[in-house]
Amino acid sequence: MRETFASVIAANRFGLGARPGELALIGGDAREWLRAQLRAPPPVLGAADLRPSSQILAQALELRHEIQAQRKQAVTVGSAGSDAADPAQKRLPQFLRPIYAAEVTARLQHAVATERPFLERLTQFWSNHFAVSIDKQFLAGLAGSFEREAIRPHVLGSFTDMLLAVETHPAMQLYLDNYLSVGPNSLAAQRRARRQAPLIGINENLAREILELHTLGVGGGYTQKDVTSFAEVITGWSIGGEGGRFADGEPGRFVFRPELHEPGAKVVLGRRYPDAGFDQGVAVLRDLAAERAAAHFIATKLTRHFIQDDPPPAVVARVADVFTASGGNLPRVYAALLDLHEAWLQPLAKYKTPADYVVSSFRGLAVPVEADHAPLAPFELLGQRTWSPGAPAGWPDRSADWDGASGLMKRIQWADALGARLGNRREALQLAPQLLGANLSEATRQSVAHAASATQALTLLLASPEFMRR
Amino acid sequence: MAMLRREFLGFGALAAGGALLGTRVSLAHADTGTSRFVLVIMRGALDGLAAVPPLGDRAYPELRREFALRAPGESGGALPLDGFFGLHPALSFLQQCYAARELIVLQALATPYRERSHFDGQDVLENGSPRPHALQTGWLNRALAAAPRPAAREAGVALGQNVPLVMRGPAAVTSWSSSKLTVLDDDTLARITDLYAGDPLLATRLADALAANAMAAGAGGESGAMKPQVPAPGARGTARYAEVVRAAAGFLRREDGPKVAVFDTNGWDTHANEGGAQGQLASRLGELDAGLATLHQELGTAWKDSAVLLITEFGRTAAINGTRGTDHGTATVAFLLGGAVAGGRVITDWPGLSSRALYQGRDLAATLDLRSVLKGLLSEHLAVPAHALERDVFPDSAAARPLRGLVHT
Numbered sequence: 001m002r003e004t005f006a007s008v009i010a011a012n013r014f015g016l017g018a019r020p021g022e023l024a025l026i027g028g029d030a031r032e033w034l035r036a037q038l039r040a041p042p043p044v045l046g047a048a049d050l051r052p053s054s055q056i057l058a059q060a061l062e063l064r065h066e067i068q069a070q071r072k073q074a075v076t077v078g079s080a081g082s083d084a085a086d087p088a089q090k091r092l093p094q095f096l097r098p099i100y101a102a103e104v105t106a107r108l109q110h111a112v113a114t115e116r117p118f119l120e121r122l123t124q125f126w127s128n129h130f131a132v133s134i135d136k137q138f139l140a141g142l143a144g145s146f147e148r149e150a151i152r153p154h155v156l157g158s159f160t161d162m163l164l165a166v167e168t169h170p171a172m173q174l175y176l177d178n179y180l181s182v183g184p185n186s187l188a189a190q191r192r193a194r195r196q197a198p199l200i201g202i203n204e205n206l207a208r209e210i211l212e213l214h215t216l217g218v219g220g221g222y223t224q225k226d227v228t229s230f231a232e233v234i235t236g237w238s239i240g241g242e243g244g245r246f247a248d249g250e251p252g253r254f255v256f257r258p259e260l261h262e263p264g265a266k267v268v269l270g271r272r273y274p275d276a277g278f279d280q281g282v283a284v285l286r287d288l289a290a291e292r293a294a295a296h297f298i299a300t301k302l303t304r305h306f307i308q309d310d311p312p313p314a315v316v317a318r319v320a321d322v323f324t325a326s327g328g329n330l331p332r333v334y335a336a337l338l339d340l341h342e343a344w345l346q347p348l349a350k351y352k353t354p355a356d357y358v359v360s361s362f363r364g365l366a367v368p369v370e371a372d373h374a375p376l377a378p379f380e381l382l383g384q385r386t387w388s389p390g391a392p393a394g395w396p397d398r399s400a401d402w403d404g405a406s407g408l409m410k411r412i413q414w415a416d417a418l419g420a421r422l423g424n425r426r427e428a429l430q431l432a433p434q435l436l437g438a439n440l441s442e443a444t445r446q447s448v449a450h451a452a453s454a455t456q457a458l459t460l461l462l463a464s465p466e467f468m469r470r
Numbered sequence: 471m472a473m474l475r476r477e478f479l480g481f482g483a484l485a486a487g488g489a490l491l492g493t494r495v496s497l498a499h500a501d502t503g504t505s506r507f508v509l510v511i512m513r514g515a516l517d518g519l520a521a522v523p524p525l526g527d528r529a530y531p532e533l534r535r536e537f538a539l540r541a542p543g544e545s546g547g548a549l550p551l552d553g554f555f556g557l558h559p560a561l562s563f564l565q566q567c568y569a570a571r572e573l574i575v576l577q578a579l580a581t582p583y584r585e586r587s588h589f590d591g592q593d594v595l596e597n598g599s600p601r602p603h604a605l606q607t608g609w610l611n612r613a614l615a616a617a618p619r620p621a622a623r624e625a626g627v628a629l630g631q632n633v634p635l636v637m638r639g640p641a642a643v644t645s646w647s648s649s650k651l652t653v654l655d656d657d658t659l660a661r662i663t664d665l666y667a668g669d670p671l672l673a674t675r676l677a678d679a680l681a682a683n684a685m686a687a688g689a690g691g692e693s694g695a696m697k698p699q700v701p702a703p704g705a706r707g708t709a710r711y712a713e714v715v716r717a718a719a720g721f722l723r724r725e726d727g728p729k730v731a732v733f734d735t736n737g738w739d740t741h742a743n744e745g746g747a748q749g750q751l752a753s754r755l756g757e758l759d760a761g762l763a764t765l766h767q768e769l770g771t772a773w774k775d776s777a778v779l780l781i782t783e784f785g786r787t788a789a790i791n792g793t794r795g796t797d798h799g800t801a802t803v804a805f806l807l808g809g810a811v812a813g814g815r816v817i818t819d820w821p822g823l824s825s826r827a828l829y830q831g832r833d834l835a836a837t838l839d840l841r842s843v844l845k846g847l848l849s850e851h852l853a854v855p856a857h858a859l860e861r862d863v864f865p866d867s868a869a870a871r872p873l874r875g876l877v878h879t
Contacts, residue, residue, distance in 0.1 A: 180792070413654060
């Protein structure tokens with residue numbers, strides 16, 4: 001390994017971009033700097049205004065009931081206006097938006113300030129692996145608390161524990177519709193059949209995405225039958241306080257509803273699971289996490305994120321082997337990543353995502369993140385609004401997904417605006433080696449040195465080819 | 471088994487087995503110098519049976535239960551198409567196009583992909599090969615690379631910050647999206663251009679962005695069409711696609727501009743509470759329909775040379791699921807509209823919805839290969855040579871014979 005590049009690879013590739021002084025701090029032993037970040041328990045995001053999911057969801061459900069009741073009343077008294085004119089329509093977004101803003105701000109503040117940026121990158125990796133998206137109702141209010149409750153506590157734990165926490169979290173139950181799913185032979189379905197009420201049944205969305213996106217990967221060897229069968233296994237996994245047939249249970253919390261659960265033993269991936277109610281699903285998840293396909297899938301995504309867009313199979317296999325041998329012990333998997341010779345070869349192998357670009361700019365220029373200074377705006381302007389991948393696959397992770405012409409122009413324009421805002425208070429020429437280390441090219445150094453103004457110098461530094469990549 | 475076949479109007483007989491044999495060689499090529507093509511990708515798997523309900527199929531009402539649309543003319547009923555199929559009531563502009571013989575509805579169509587992953591399904595939809603991840607470039611870009619050289623530096627434009635897979639590849643394309651950010655001063659731009667001289671990727675992207683911005687500025691000067699004048703991203707209502715279609719039209723109207731535009735729509739993954747004549751999907755279809763009407767209006771005289779194709783990765787289950795939605799399925803619908811389209815027909819080899827006819831007992835079966843449609847369209851509308859279509863654009867697609875006569879030639 002070329003030691004001159006090791007510190008900048010550690011700060012940029014594994015971290016979130018160097019803060020001034022960080023490269024010097026890393027010094028000669030880049031791997032140790034990274035390993036040390038994994039030793040203490042993960043920090044808790046501590047802003048006072050962050051609330052638990054259960055509280056937020058219970059309030060949101062309550063609010064929705066109120067809105068629905070109001071509407072019904074409006075209809076009966078014959079004063080129903082159009083939806084657009086209905087002020088009740090706005091009440092949910094008005095409730096959810098400040099929660100989202102507070103969560104994104106806290107997350108960004110932490111990412112910019114943290115001295116354990118490797119841990120934060122890993123957190124964001126897993127949050128994107130188990131993606132929820134705020135374009136679905138309620139998720140704007142839950143995406144942040146979901147990450148704090150289901151992802152962060154397990155980033156230095158086991159994959160199985162994280163998987164269980166994620167799939168039993170109300171946010172995931174809502175996002176992939178499972179809370180409504182009903183076994184076709186469950187008690188609830190039988191009761192309805194007797195009354196000849198409209199049919200209810202399973203929804204296979206969560207079961208499919210657990211197999212495809214959370215564990216085995218799309219080529220992981222499961223069939224449509226496995227999807228259907230697994231969907232039956234997790235019928236009854238739901239949330240409390242939803243109203244109608246979902247009214248009971250503590251509002252806003254995960255509940256198991258035995259009356260919705262499909263009775264009987266089920267076969268998933270050739271293994272037979274006797275009916276054990278809620279535990280039947282836990283047993284399947286535990287087995288999925290231990291599948292070789294899951295190890296391979298997770299190793300592929302990790303090496304794609306940390307090494308190159310298309311990691312060589314031998315590299316993937318080495319990480320997958322450790323995943324399997326350690327039973328999904330995540331710190332050991334991360335250590336295997338750091339031990340890969342290939343991780344230290346190409347200092348600029350990855351094109352930054354817009355979020356990476358924003359966070360590394362804020363870190364590099366030591367920009368204070370203040371809640372009243374529109375901290376969400378850059379993510380929106382650059383096309384990566386936090387927690388809004390739009391699909392359960394999460395944001396894509398290859399350079400070609402992000403290197404569009406319009407996207408590049410926006411980065412440069414945003415960098416220019418940031419430079420203008422900071423003006424003469426940053427010395428770009430002095431910062432350049434601190435941000436880019438051995439990656440700093442002579443062309444960039446010259447360009448920054450000969451800039452027409454301090455502001456322009458900052459723009460050129462942030463627009464430089466080496467700052468676009470990690 | 472009695473199977474109702476909808477005729478391929480105007481194309482003579484069907485071959486045995488329902489395969490598409492469009493062997494008639496078109497000698498009269500379109501004047502491709504003026505042909506415009508807009509590709510709209512509907513991500514998330516559009517429910518083709520909701521958008522184009524087979525009202526004449528006896529199994530339809532039971533499968534769709536409370537969401538089954540009533541006959542045209544009834545309250546909340548479908549809009550009329552050919553008597554057998556109807557059109558979702560939210561698609562009133564499309565219905566006008568149909569009546570004006572500017573819309574072809576393609577039903578029971580699918581890509582060669584037969585699994586049910588959105589992400590692999592979209593990959594096949596865009597890469598043009600039979601398998602996910604087999605190619606890192608898209609069929610539309612490869613078609614542009616093989617088409618007669620365009621006048622513009624960029625053959626195509628993606629409306630968005632980044633270029634979707636379908637438009638990635640050897641042909642020069644650009645991307646454009648409206649920006650609330652301030653334009654850079656010329657001196658800074660010149661310095662960044664210099665700084666990128668040693669970096670081919672960034673140099674190309676920057677040049678493409680500048681070219682697109684110059685065109686956008688020009689179009690904005692004519693009609694204000696490309697100025698961002700639409701609500702913030704995520705805004706609901708009929709204006710959802712107004713900005714993006716105005717921008718697309720702004721590029722396509724220009725004589726020196728790209729002749730191909732692509733943009734995404736989403737929100738089609740309706741697993742729960744999909745709705746019928748009204749509801750979640752109806753709102754999305756209404757937004758799309760309004761966007762297409764705006765596109766028609768904004769293209770102006772260029773509409774007569776335009777073909778707009780709407781495609782999605784796969785369809786959804788024939789039956790409503792347990793949560794009043796539909797799960798991932800197989801065959802679905804595509805729409806081809808525009809002044810260049812020889813429309814006013816439904817093209818399908820209808821497989822039926824009886825339980826025996828359903829693919830794997832749950833999905834509408836595919837009887838029409840999307841690549842047949844694309845091959846016919848690309849050859850007749852954009853003059854992409856046949857050998858390139860077979861070899862480079864859609865490898866391993868010999869069984870999918872081009873469907874000809876989709877556009878006026």
